[in-house]
Amino acid sequence: MGELSKLPNIGNVVEEQLNHVGINNEEQLKEIGSKAAWLKIRAIDSSACINRLLALEGAIQGIRWFGLTDEKKKELKEFYKEVNA
Numbered sequence: 001m002g003e004l005s006k007l008p009n010i011g012n013v014v015e016e017q018l019n020h021v022g023i024n025n026e027e028q029l030k031e032i033g034s035k036a037a038w039l040k041i042r043a044i045d046s047s048a049c050i051n052r053l054l055a056l057e058g059a060i061q062g063i064r065w066f067g068l069t070d071e072k073k074k075e076l077k078e079f080y081k082e083v084n085a
Contacts, residue, residue: 004029008064009055017041030060035079042083050080 003025004015021040023029029037034057042048051065053076058065068076 004059007059008062009058014041014052014055017045020044029056034060034076039083050077053080 002015002019004010004018004023005012007026007029010018018024018029018037018041021037021044023032023037023040032040034053037056038048038053041052054065054068054073057072057076058068061068
């Protein structure tokens with residue numbers, strides 16, 4: 001278990017995926033942002049869903065994903081829909 005799995009919402013599998021795409025610590029995750037990090041993961045795992053995107057944003061904010069504001073959830077859901085259109 002590395003540094004990233006200590007963040008909320010990040011388990012071993014997501015941490016491995018983040019490491020695989022070159023994101024190895026909290027600072028790098030915050031710098032790239034949830035959307036770009038999710039896109040990188042999506043490139044290696046087509047099953048990456050909206051829940052993973054929400055989880056990444058929650059990790060960046062230091063909260064569980066369900067604690068994200070409704071505004072932030074809406075923004076991320078719209079982004080997800082655009083990517084999958």
